Amino acid sequence: MRRWRKRIAIVGIGESDLGTVPGKDSYELSRQALIRALDDCGVRKSEVDGVMTSGAFSVLYPMHSLLFCEYVGLRPRYTSVMQIGGATHILNVLTAANAIEAGMCEIALITSAESLRSFAGFERLIRLFGNASGDMTAVYSAIGHPDFEVPFGTTLIGQYALYANRHMAEFGTTHEQLAQVAVSIRKHASMHPQAQKRQEISVEDVMNAKPIASPFTKDECSLISDGGAAIIVTTFERARDLKKKPVEILGGGAKTTQEHATLSKSFTTSPAVSAGNDCFAMAGLTPADVDFAELYDCFSITPLISLEDFGFCKKGEGGAFVESGKRIEIGGELPIVTHGGCLSHCHPGLPSGIFHITEAVKQLRCEVEPARQVKDPKVGLVSGVGGIFSSVTALLLAKV
């Protein structure tokens, strides 16, 4: 893979209200994020000619991006819907870059929002499609093969726990080390005014919290939130007269290996190895060049395995890397999930990974609260994970 001939950047970001946002459905949350993203960079709505969305289960509609464009009066040349779970938004950013490179659009909007906590719009869906359960979290946790996994009582959380237990058995990773991941991420969230959970926790707190699927307790599992974000991508050329300095997209990578956990060839190594190799090769960088990593963190095991797979430490040494939290917290050698991630900041389901991107942009612009600002960051890695470590996407972003 080679980098785009045009230099391409993220120039604008916007987040909707986050956490518990009753009464705003996916389209409305995305509209709010869009207005903030346009305001962030100074692009006019009429200039947006590419739109990449993620769909939304809360307002399930077969042509999501078309309906969103109609809702906010966008008339793009290029539009698409991508749905590979938490890996979606990075691939949408890469799709935007590819479309811009090919001349199919010049200013692309990536957006995703969901009302996973308040279910705004979901009642209408139940009426329309006759889903009797009325519980949207059930839609999200329905991941699992209907014939060969679901009848045995699997859960989405339990499927990630399969990775955690195998990693522990194979490499001696401890539950305390996994718990530390949640503790460090919460520490970052405690410094973030918009984070949903800001109360600091200890390793003991995590260990003693309600068991969900061993080894995970409640604190090691994603939140349930409302929210969304919007990202604007364009060329350096077009970025010249915009409000903020561009954040360059140096490289991207993606890899899919399976959907269902049962078919995973490895329960200790993820598609991040391949996605990371491609991403670093495209950027011409190595893990040593990365100042911070917004690693996808649906469960405590996810960033730990990602650290190994992206090459920040050797396979099996993820536990030692996160132990004590010093190396992965602000001020450490590789701060991870600086906003609090899916575990503490915001997890509205499909959109969850988009905040890892907006946070990386904020960090590189040095726009976050001083306490959680990475010192003089030049390069940040962002990752997204879809399914059960099924699909991984990676992005390297840089301050210009």
Next chain:
Amino acid sequence: MSEYAKPLPDITESTKPFWEGCKAGKLLLPKCRSCGQMFFFPNHFCPECLSEDVDWIDSSGKGVVHTFTIISRPPSDAFAADVPYVVAVIDLEEGPRMLSNVIGIPPEHVRVGMPVEVVFERVSEEITLPKFRPFDRV
């Protein structure tokens, strides 16, 4: 038989031999005659070479726990009475991996690498689920 409230698999033309096998107390695994690969999930074609020349092998029903988890929060009310229970990925002797429950042992005694053998649990007229219990190699 009392009403079984948990989700049941659908029997399709592609998976019928597998479920028929379970009903008869056999763990039949699909094997591709074209490339020799054994595979899972059961299907009417080989996912590696896409051949539809599929044979069904009567497996030993033995394997080891590759990994597992103890579920404390069930996916639905139907499983509420079962918690805590074990969901495990089993490496079958013949090669394929399958997901099932490990039963007949306290959940906290289940270990990665533990030898297990299949047991069949009849849950409806049509469906018998393959589950696993510890197996002592002599």
